[in-house]
Amino acid sequence: MAERARGVAAADVLDEVRRRAAEGDGRTGAEAIVAVVREHGAVLGREDLASLVRTVRAEVEGAGPLQPLLELPGVTDVLVNGPDAVWVDRGRGLERADVDLGDAAAVRALAVRLAAAGGQRLDDAAPVADARLPDGTRLHAVLPPVSPGGALLSLRVLRRTAFPLADLVADGTVATAVEPVLRALVARRANVLVSGATGTGKTTLLASLLSLVPHDERVVVIEEVGELAPDHPHVVRLTARRANVEGAGEVDLVALVRHALRMRPDRIVLGEARGAELREVLTALNTGHEGGWATLHANAAREVPARLEALGALAGMAPEAVAAQALGAVHAVVHLRRDDGRRRVAELGVVERAHDQRHPGTVGGVGLRVVPALLVSADGGVTTGPGWALLEERCGLRGWAG
The missing domain is CATH 3.30.450.370 (Beta-Lactamase)
Known part of the structure; x- marks a missing residue:
């Protein structure tokens, strides 16, 4: 009988809450739902009532089942x-x-x-x-x-709290030997691209690293959809707005990056570079805005130059212009992979000009290549690559101890 009463109440309460919302009373809190239950004369125990409240709220303001x-x-x-x-x-x-x-x-x-x-x-x-x-x-x-x-x-799912970097080290996302280097990139105000395929944890890692930014710095985050949630007291968020059904009111990422430059940022962060906004970000990072970060979809670190060329083309940039801007703007690339469902930082690299377009590290004919600086194996072992000396020099990492 209790199950039947609870089921009838759920249907009735849900209909009533929706009716009131349609009439302008959008209250869906526990107290409002309990009031509707009482109005319907339903008698429910504490557990049944709590379950009903969860069910109705999930149907009204959540994702239902x-x-x-x-x-x-x-x-x-x-x-x-x-x-x-x-x-x-x-x-x-x-x-x-x-x-x-x-x-x-x-x-x-x-x-x-x-x-x-x-x-x-x-x-x-x-x-x-x-x-x-x-x-x-x-x-x-x-x-x-x-x-x-x-x-x-x-x-x-949007995670509203950033994982501390130490947690990412504990779960194997970041190798122990890589942690001090990542901390150094933040502290030395390096401009960094975080690359990886979909679902590799780019946003999670970036949120953790932005949490390390000194708290007296102003971080302006530009995103198409708000996902980054760093643990930092001075984060200013700008999110794009789509055009309405009449085709008006759009505010795209290109415009948001331009506006961000007028907001006295200490750090400019682009949640994901996926179009013409790349031109604005590269320009900003070439004109005195240090410590900038952005994520980029790429299947491998060596494919980042091809992605930069493709995105630059959307902004009308020639490959030569992309190469010139990227060389001055990007200090390092942090690449993530996903192996057997586990996300991990697999490589750190540096961007340099590729003089020989046939070089195996060059993709897409951009005139750039990503040279490995640190390579991380699946078991967490770390080896230095040919780009390590350049990364040390470019980012002031020589002798860095964390």
């Missing part, structure tokens, strides 16, 4: 391929989750509701949405006919 997965410790991604095909990533690769979302119509309804919560339209006329939910979770949703098999959802 997916919310418990998003709240699991260590979860970075929740993927929905169908009503009974839900996957999670807890840092060990994808695992099947024991969640049944009902039927295809229920998955579609969930996708539409989540997109609306992120301020985006998702329907037959606009079957793809990329949004940020109120709690910061990133949502990507696709509807048929773009996804013939049914609605698809991809949710990326």
Whole structure:
């Protein structure tokens, strides 16, 4: 009887909370939900009431039946391929989750509701949405006919606290011998690119390193979607805004980088370089703005020059201009890999001009190459590469003891 009463109350309470929200009363806190329960005359025990509150809040302001997965410790991604095909990533690769979302119509309804919560339209006329939910979770949703098999959802969890660098060393993401070098790059105000494939932990590492920036410095972070959460008292955040349904109101990353330069930054950080904003960042780092950081998608450190060329082309830059700007702006590259589900810093390198375009370290004909300075094996062993002396000289690391 208690189970039945709780189920009836959940449906009734959920409908009532949604009705009130539609009428302008958007309260979804525990007290408001308890009040609705009492108005319906339901008698529930403490545990049943707490469970009901969690259920209703997850349906109204969270991800519904997916919310418990998003709240699991260590979860970075929740993927929905169908009503009974839900996957999670807890840092060990994808695992099947024991969640049944009902039927295809229920998955579609969930996708539409989540997109609306992120301020985006998702329907037959606009079957793809990329949004940020109120709690910061990133949502990507696709509807048929773009996804013939049914609605698809991809949710990326935003971690609101940065891991201390020591924690990344303890879990093997950062080798013990590499830690003092990373600390030195921050302390010596080096300009650094953090590269890696999707899901390798670039944002996690960058947040940890930005937490080491002296607290009397002003850090301006520019992102397409707010993800970086360094433990630092003076972080100013700028996030891009998409155009509305009428095509107006867009504020892109190029504009945000330009505005950031007028905000008296001590450090400029670009969450991810993925377009023409690279030109603005390289220009800034070449004109006295030290200690800048950015992340970049690349499958290997040696492919960073090709990525720089491709992104520079989006800004109308010739390869020669990219090479000239990057040589003056980028002091080091920190590359991450993912092996058997485990994320780790695999290489530190330096950018230098490649005089011979046939050099095996040159990719894309940019006139640049990334020379390995430190190479990290899967078991944490560290060896120096041909670029170590240059990294020592360029970043003032000689004799650095951490």
